[in-house]
Each structure stands twice: as structure tokens, then as C-alpha cells.
Amino acid sequence: MKVGILQFPGSNCDFDTLHAFADVLGVPASLVWHKETCLDGFSAIVLPGGFSYGDYLRCGAIARFSPVMRALVDFANSGKPVLGICNGFQILCEAGLLPGALVRNAGLEFICKTVNLTVENAGPAFNPQTLGTTSIRLPIAHGEGNYRIDAAGLEQLKANKQILLRYQGSNPNGAIEAIAGIRNVAGNVFGMMPHPERAIESFMPSLDGIPLLKNFLAKSSVAA
Amino acid sequence: MSTEVPPPNSEPMLNAAITPELIQKHGITKDEYARIQTILGRDPNLTELGIFSVMWSEHCSYKNSKPLLKLFPNDKKDTSRGYGKVLVKAGEENAGVIDIGDDWAICFKIESHNHPSAIEPFEGAATGVGGIIRDIFTMGARPVALTNSLRFGDLDSKQTKRLFRGVVHGIAHYGNCMGIPNVAGDVYFDSCFEGNPLVNAQCMGLLRHDQIKRGAAKGIGNPVYYVGAATGRDGLGGAAFASRELTEESMEDRPAVQKGDPFMEKLLLEACLEMMAIDGLVVGIQDMGAAGLTCSTCETASRGNTGIEIELDKVPQREKGMNSYETMLSESQERMLVIVQKGREAEIKAVFEKWDLHAAEIGFVTDTGRMVVKQHGKMVVNIPAKKLADEAPIYHRTATAPAYIAEAHKWSPDSLPVPNETFLASALPKLLAEPSIAEKRWVWEQYDHMVMAGTALEPGSDAAVIRLRLDNGKEKLIALANDCNHRYCYLNPYRGGQIALAECMRNLACSGATSLGMTDNLNFGNPNKPEAFYMLKEVVTGMADACKFFDIPVVGGNVSLYNESQQGAIDPTPTVTVAGLVEKREHITKQFLPSANATLILLGGWCHELGGSYYQRIMHKLKTGDAPELDLDKEQKLHSALLQTIKSGKVLAAHDLSEGGLLVAVAEMLFAPDTTFGAELDLTDAPESIRPDVLLYGESQSRAIVATAPENAAVIIATAKSLGIKAHIIGNSLTATDLIVKYSEGSLAWKTTELREVFTQRIPQAMEM
DSSP states (O other), X not given: OEEEEEEOTXXXXXXXXXXXXXXXXXXXXXXXXXXXXXXXXXXXXXXXXXXXXXXXXXXTTTGGGSTHXXXXXXXXXXTOOEEEETHHHHHHHHTTSSSSEEEOOTTSSOEEEEXXXXXXXXXXXXXXXXXXXXEEEEEEEXXXXXXXXXXXXXXXXXXXXXXXXXXXXXXXXXXXXXXXXXXXXXXXXXXXXXXXXXXXXXXXXXXXXXXXXXXXXXXXXXXX | OTTOOOOOOSSGGGGOOOOHHHHHXXXXXXXXXXXXXXXXXXXXXXXXXXXXXXXXXXXHHOTTTHHHHTTSOOSOSOOTTSOOOEEEOBTTBSSEEEEEETTEEEEEEEEEOHHHHHHOHHHHHHHHHHHHHHHHHTTTOEEEEEEEEEXXXXXXSHHHHHHHHHHHHHHHHHHHHHTOOEEEEEXXXXXXXXXXXXXXXXXXXXXXXXXXXXXXXXXXXXXXXXXXXXXXXTTTTHHHHTTSOOOGGGGGGGGGSOOOOHHHHHHHHHHHHHHHTSTTTEXXXXXXXXXXXXXXXXXHHXXXXXXXXXXXXXXXXXXXXXXXXXXXXXXXXXXEEEEEOTTOHHHHHHHHHHTTOOEXXXXXXXXXXXXXXXXXXEEEEEEEHHHHHHOOOOOOOOOOOOHHHHHHHTOOGGGSOOOOHHHHHHHHHHHHTSTTTSOOHHHHTSSOOSTTSOEEEOBTBXXXXXXXXXXXXXXXXXXXXXXXXXXXXXXXXXXXXXXXXXXXXXXXXXXXXXXEEEEEEEEOSOTTSXXXXXXXXXXXXXXXHXXXXXXXXXXXXXXXXXXXXXXXXXXXXXXXXXXXXXXXXXXXXXXXXXXXXXXXXXXXXXXXXXXXXXXXXXXXXXXXXXXXXXOHHHXXXXXXXXXXXXXXXXXXXXXXXXXXXHHHHHHHXXXXXXXXXXXXXXXXXXXXXXXXXXXHHOOOXXXXXXXXXXXXXXXXHHHHHHTTOOEEEEEEEESXXXXXXXXXXXXXXXXXXXXXXXXXXXXXXXXXX
8 A cells, every 4th residue: 555646747746745755754655647547556645736737727727637636536535645735735626625725825926935834723633732743844835825715614614623734924825814734524635835745854944744744644554 | 962952932932032131131241141152052042041040140159259168178187086077068969967976967057048038038037947948858867956147237227127027937937837946046236237137047957877868860761850849930030139239129029039838848858858768769859949940950960960851841830821931940949859769759659648749750860961951842941961050150359458447457445535433334234235235035935946855055045055866865965056246257357257166166165065067158248349359258268267277167058149238238247157066964054153152264364455346336336446366276275175174064154255245244144044143253353454444345255254163263273274274263153133343443333133134125125016
């Protein structure tokens, strides 16, 4: 059983994500081309960052029609863990596996920097206790990370403890209530704008990506 | 067959008689036309004339700069370290390749997109990045880092803001989508660049020695493939456009600016790397950059000592009714020419189908030595490939020293009144707020500088360092920096060229890296003007002498002449990128202090000059004197001292002294990412004969500051002195945010939090929308 990392045309954090799982966490992992139609044999799926289909139309809007997406919906509905990072988060929103949408940053400019995030209590699988901290530091790199959702949807997120992470201090992209990451109601589909795979080695801005990725895997049968 | 004359073109317009006006419009001189007639043994037709005009433009042929470029060393003498050997030399291929050890290599090159960016900053800069990336992956390398050197007019001018924003957005748009980290660069603002910005983009790639690909058309009968985006009418004659001065009418040249599609290039990159990884499939490969289909076909044939024949009807086209002239001269982006081993066509097709791209077979390699182009089955072009590609005329231009240089060298700081404490105190915040010195975070936070998960030292320090993962869990650490102070080049081109290289190497040494090689972008004015050519000649001579002295090979580069707008020529600006190797992670050194109570040691002695300095510019509105002195031997010893002390593990931070001199360097060291420190400096050891403005703000070369724990200061000083480098303890860092400076005649004090505010806010405030 292993981790599958979906590779869309224009994905560009695919190899970084593979490195994080395979080399740093030491779990079996492999890339999955977007034309695959079957995800049998994988116990967790990650949608990496990048510019799938050049972000044409809207971020993630074309990728959701890739052949692999039908299999992914079944995979998610079966309760297995799915993580979307940055562009992966955008694709999951476009595919309806996560609520809300990500629009252009409030400052209209692409922003790449390391930010502090508050770990929210998002239920038994994701909270300060399971992550071992209330605050983490992760890099962000996006032009469209401004999370939007209607008032009713926001109330739902809060009521179901679906908010995973919030930006601390100044909100880098104007996201509603500084939301940086969310999960679905069932608690097996995660999406976040920050890049945990860029915070896993000693020379990187932090090592906070490691507990986060391990925590994600804890939901699956892959042992990290 | 070989000398067959093409029959009349199916497009009647292209059969127009070649008049002197038409020749002149193509930027071809009378003598050059005579040469074309000799080569062909007849008059060219219009398509052929267009082909000669782009291939013989400065951009493609280096006809005005070739004799000078030969001065650059293209090989490394000392390869005893186990890395640094030049595997592919400059000029042989699209980019040079340098061994980094363990059978791995890097290949890197810088290229300009100045003129397109002046007209259309976003697309101009974006396609500049796209073009240089293709130059790298056509070598078989995976692009792993981008850097850039940008020059604009005064930041507060409306035009500069538009160009600056557009260029940065364009670079971000292309590089971010490609997923290649943009890790270093330099940005200067000066009125001499008003209307003629400089956009020089550098890309570095990583490859195994056995992955090196050549741009040669070999194997008679091998099919020639066209892969990537379809050809349109954009960028028509862009290379020729780049080889002219900018005028008011240049805005009408907009069609000569190409439009980029980074998503297409990302697919092309992945497909090409996948195709090149198949053993023996690719015989030769070349990107279609400047002069597009023309350049790639005649150059590959020339390198392969073969001929090439293509049929334009088979070229994927996105516009209907393109004639042979347009198709051959189009500079549409994201296209490559690939020569494939005959019989293995299905393999290349399979790779490109996987990526939903087209691979069109457009021709084949011949033994005629000629570049033959057909359309609708009829010959439209027939030119000897080698003569077209390699036998452009070469000009030895006249060089005359401009009179202002000798006049400027008469200047002495003594012509200025000795400044009092108030005046000196006012200078530091002004220098830190000078846009060329102020923090460039506004720029590099728009670039994804962390993708590929290898950025070990991010932008903002002396150099960037990236970690490259090889096979078998091994890794290499490569440092990159860009540099060039145009003010020095204006005042003393020979020395200014040397300083550009020396400062870049110093930045690398401060970061813990040993320099491997250099790529340069020569941005100059019109070479037909003797004074402009003098600057080019002197700069190149100076740089070449310095390269030989430091044993730094030049792996390639670019020449951009005719950088003149209605305001006149730009200052000579030979931007330099140096790549270096850091041997161990522990050697990576930042310019920022990690803590208070560190001892600050000045390596390289006190300053004794003020010529060309930013202090002179900001406090006295002057651009005069001589460029700072440069002793190459001392510079090299300084690098040894830096590397030796860094490798001993005793250096907490290191920063070179450059624009703004001693106090600017100290302030920058105190501005750590998460904390602002203070410092107490005692400079009363300096000879009293040194004026305080010179001492504090002069820009004498071959100097750096290292920070160390107090108990290690003596060892560092001893090491430096044993290498012949002067070392003075100048003070220590403080937790309190005060900068206090004592000098013979007085003392100065600032709040470092306030200094940091002006340093960080200058550019974002100017660029607020």
C-alpha cells in the first residue's frame, strides 16, 4: 500500500511532494499520471501544487475533468485520505470534494514567503494535540489563495470543525477569516494553500511539514 | 540540385525586385549585400534576404562583438579540485556546461530581452525567461534555477513604475508556472535606463555528463521534427528589431514582441526531457529562439556539417495563409527542432502524444550542405547553411575614449567640504532608501523562489544557494549571484568590468562558495559610435583579464547593443552571473547576524576613495571621479580568507562591502529576517588622514565584514593576516536597536528599527497601486 501523487499537465510540485513522502518520510510513494483511471493499490492520494493546465480558465477548473478525477472521487467517497496542496486544494474545490473557492490574492500579486499559521481544532484527526503544536511555520507560494465561501458555508465549516489552519498576523491573500486550509465533513479530504513539502529538511524555513504530512498519513494505512 | 535557383514564389509579393531601399530596410549594408551575392552566386529572393538579415543581425551573429568575445577564456586551467572542468565550451552549443563532480554538471546562460521589454514589459520579460529556459533544456539539462538582472529609470517616474511592475509580473508569470525557482538577481534604478530598461534573465540546469545533447543535424536521411507550439506571425524579425536603437516609432514594432505561454513550455520541457532520456533516439536538438525556424535549421546543419531540407506546408501554423518569409522569420515561442534517429519515429510520437503535443516531421538531414526550404513542394530558399550560420561579416569597429572620462578622473573628494556629524548622520537613511540599495523583497516575493524544494539560502543575502538532489541520495550545493555596478563602468569601463566579476565572486565567497564559471550579458550602446564601442571594448578586455586571473571560464552569454533611447545611450552594463559550489551544508553562510554580541571584523582594510559611490550620488548629486581601485591579487586573497574562515566553522555571518560602503553593509547585516539588531562600532583605529565620509561610505573594493563569536576573533584575524588581508575589529552587535559609530572626529547614532523601516518600505511604497 502506498501514497499516490497525481501528476497533471502543469503540476510542478509533483517531484517535491514525492521526495517528501518517499525520501524524507520513507513511505512507499509514486507519481500517478492524470490519464490513469484506477487508483487501486493506493492508500492515500496527494494532489500537488503547480499550474495544472496553466491555470487557464480558473485554477483547477480544467484539471477536474482529467480522467483520474472520477477515480479520485470514488477514492475520497470510500473514506480514504486525500490531500490537496496549493493547486491541489484549488482542484479539490473545483471538483466539489471541498467546499468554497480560491480566488485572486487581495493584493493581486503572486506571493511567495514563509508564514505563521494557527493550528485549529479540526476534530480528532487534526488538532494541536495530534500535531504537537498550536502554531506552525510553512511557506506559501500562490497568486490565487484567497479562500471564499458564502456565509452559510462558513457557518457549516465552523460547526463541523472543518477549518484546519489560519494565517497569523497580516492576512497574506485576503482569505475569509484568514483560512489557509480546510477539510471535508467526513474528515478524510484535506486542502491547504501552504506547502508542507517545503518544510521538511534542516535547510528549509521550518520542519513543520513533517508532523503535518505524518498526521495526514495517520488517516491511511500507510505507516510513516 | 545544390545550386538550383528557387523558382518564383507562390506569393507574388515575395517576388519583388530587391531594391537598395529593401536592402536597407533589412538592416543590411551594401558590402553585406555583395557578400550575400557572392555566397549565393546570384541575387537572393525576398525570403532569403529576410533570412540573411536575421542571421546576420548582431543578436544572432555577434558581428560587432565577436573579436572581443574571443578574449574571454572558455576553459578552466586548474581542475585539480575534482570539479570545475568545462565540458562544453561557450559558442559550441546553446550553453556551456561545467562539471560539478560525481558525473554531474551544470549548464547556465544569461540572455537579454531589453527591447521587447521596453515596448511590452510583461510579455517581453516573460518570453525572455521562456527563451533562456529553452536554451538550457535543449542541452539535455533540467532547469533548476533562474536569476535576473534588471535595470530601470528613476523609480519615481511613472514610466519606470509601469515597466518595473510589468517586467516583474512577466518574470513571475513565466518562471512560477514553469516551477523553476527564481533565487537571485539585482535591480538598479538610474535615469540612464529611462526608456531603455534592461531585462537579463539567467537560467541554470542540472544534467549528468552522459545527458549532454548537441544541436547538430547528423546522419543523412534522419528525419527533422518540429515540436511545440504552432507558428504564428508574432515576433516577426525580433532579432533584427533588437539590433536597432529604440525610437518613437518602436511602439509600431509591437508585432516584433512575442507572446509567451509558460504552460506550453512546461509541457514541452517535460516531453523533451522524457524524449532525450530514451537512449539513442535524439540525434540533435535546438530551440527556436531568435530567428526561429531559420536559425535552428541552418545552425544545426552547420554544426553537423550537413544540409537540411524542410517543407513549410508541414510546419504547424496557427494562422492561415502565412507565406515563406513570415514562416521562416516568425519568433513564435515554445518551439523546438529535433533530429531523430531514422526508424524510431514512433517513439518520439508516443512521448509527445502522452503530453498532448504535436510532433510534426517537417524535413530531413541531407549531404548537400545547404539549407533548402520548400513550400507547396516548390523550392523557396536555397542557401549554403554554414556560410549563413558562421560566415556573417565581422567588424572591427573604431574605439575612441569619451572625453568625459579623463575629466572625471581629475576629481577628488577634497573638492567637497568635510562633512559635519549632522550631514554624515543624514546620509545613512538616505542611502538605505536609495532604490538600488533598498530591500528588493517586493520583487522576489513575487517569484516562487522555493519550488523544487532546494532553496537553502533564499534571495536577500549575498548569493542564493540551492540544493540539487542527484541520484543515490547524493546532493550538490550551488551558489548563484548576479552583479554589475554601471556607475563604475561609466567612469572606468576596464575596471568596472573587472569589478562586476570580482564583486560577484566576493558575494559567492561570503556565502561559502567557490566560483566555478561566469556568464555575462553585455548591454551597450550603438557600436557604430566610436565612444560606445570604446566602452564595450574596454569592459570586455577588463573582464577577460580578470577571468583569466581568477581562472573563471566564461560559459556563454549574450550581447545586447543599440541600447539607446531618445535620452541617449545607457551606461555600459555588463551584467554577470557567477555560479559556484558550496562543498558542505555547514559552509552556507548568510549575510544576516544570527545573534547579538557577535564581533564584527572588517576584512580588506579601510576605504580611501569616494569616486562613483552612491554617497557621492545621493549627498552631492555627482557621478564623477574614478571607479574604486581593484587589485585582483588582493581580491583573490580576500576570497581565500573568507572561504578558509567559513570552512573553519567560526563565521556566523559574512557580507561584502559594495554600494553604500561600510555602514550600509553593517546595517544590512543587522536586518536579520526575524529580528533587528543594533551595533556599536569603534572606527578610531582608522588613520586620521581618511575623511569621515570616505571612511563610512566610500566603496573601496575587496572588502567584507565577517561576524564571529568574541572568542574566535583572534583566530580569524590571524588567518586573514596570514593570507595578506588586513583585518580590523570594528565593533560588536547589540540586542538594543541602536547603531552607534565612533570615529576620530565624532560619533553618530541611529535607531536600527528606523533604518530598517526606510530600507524595507522604499520600493513597496513607490509601487503601491
